[in-house]
Amino acid sequence: MRLNKLEKRLLTDLFKSTEGLFIFTLYRRYNLSPKELFLAINKLKENRLIEIDDDRISITKQGIQFAVNSNFSKSNKSDRFSKIPENFIGPNISINEFYIPKFNSFKD
């Protein structure tokens, strides 16, 4: 199943919230039109990743599993080094090993 950016964000927010969130909270948080939010919620609901009780939404067990497997519940910042292609990664240097410093990093 492919989720767009908004759907991923929605699922992530619900993943982090223990008691679910009000539709209105999500609406104010994302600054969207009702239609955009409705379509995203509907898609997640149809795929049984979330459930709606009155106007509160919460993530289902299936949704939690999906979020964990997809790994998008981690924030991008903590994950940014894991996405570097292998051929751009140099060999690790040991502690106290010599290396060529960047001269422009030195200050007078």
Added chain:
Amino acid sequence: MKCYCLELKNDVGEIEYIWTLQARLKETMSKIKRHIRKDELNDIFSLYSKQSWLCEKEDSLLELLLLCETSDNKKLIIKLLNDFNYLDKRVLSTYLSLIADYIITDSGFSQDTCQVAAITFDDEADSSQKILDYIKMPLFLKGWDNFKPVNRYGATMKNYIDGRNQIIFIDEFIGSGQTILGRIKQLNNDIREDFDLKFCFIAGMDYGIKKIEELGYEVFCPLRLPKGITESFAEEDVEFSLNNMKGLEEKLAANINGFDLRDYSLGYNGAEALYTLEGNLGNTPNSVFPIFWWPRSFDNLERQTLLTRFERGLK
């Protein structure tokens, strides 16, 4: 010129008031969409869940809700939209198939002596002809390859003389039934001999259909509708809701190119219909509450309406 005052909350939660002319609503629509109150958002969400077609008409929906100055007005519009019958291609197909089954199996008519006729009187294309064209294929696929489709009322006489004395009048929608009653009278005058007459409609107002049935004619109509307010609301709410709707109609242009809104108040002949066929499959009947399709507001500005009705000159 009247302005609308919109109460919006800004990014830090303070209330801002935006005064806007209706003509500028479109410009502010994007802001409006992002500053809807909680109760309104819940209403919109529950509407979207039941009437998914409204998702594609969000600007029109919000414009309509903005027209409602009181919460009673808003509740009324939301209730009517909840009850609305918006037929899509799939449902239309099912109904056409049901009509074809009725004509072939239950009408008792034979394809060799039957004519299926549109009720169109003049030379202007209408949805009666559209449905006639739509029904040709289901009838053919179910085995009728020799029936006569007749695309206007005036030609039924000629086909009658040719031996087709079993007549089925077909149309998309029947409102108060006045048009059909006129055709029945006319046909009885024109033929004056023995003929069988039956009617098929995709949808219609129950009270209009009953008028025809009371004359002894058989009607097949898969979607019979009660009046949107009078026959659907609790008895004690009817008068209040009708007055509310009439109040809302005061926000519409009283006259457009000679079309008087009073003739269409609560729908033509007070039909109170909540029905349309999706997109270009049909034409919103004038029996539908005009608040959903009347093209101009009281200040003669063009409205962005939820539904569209084509009627020459009414724009």
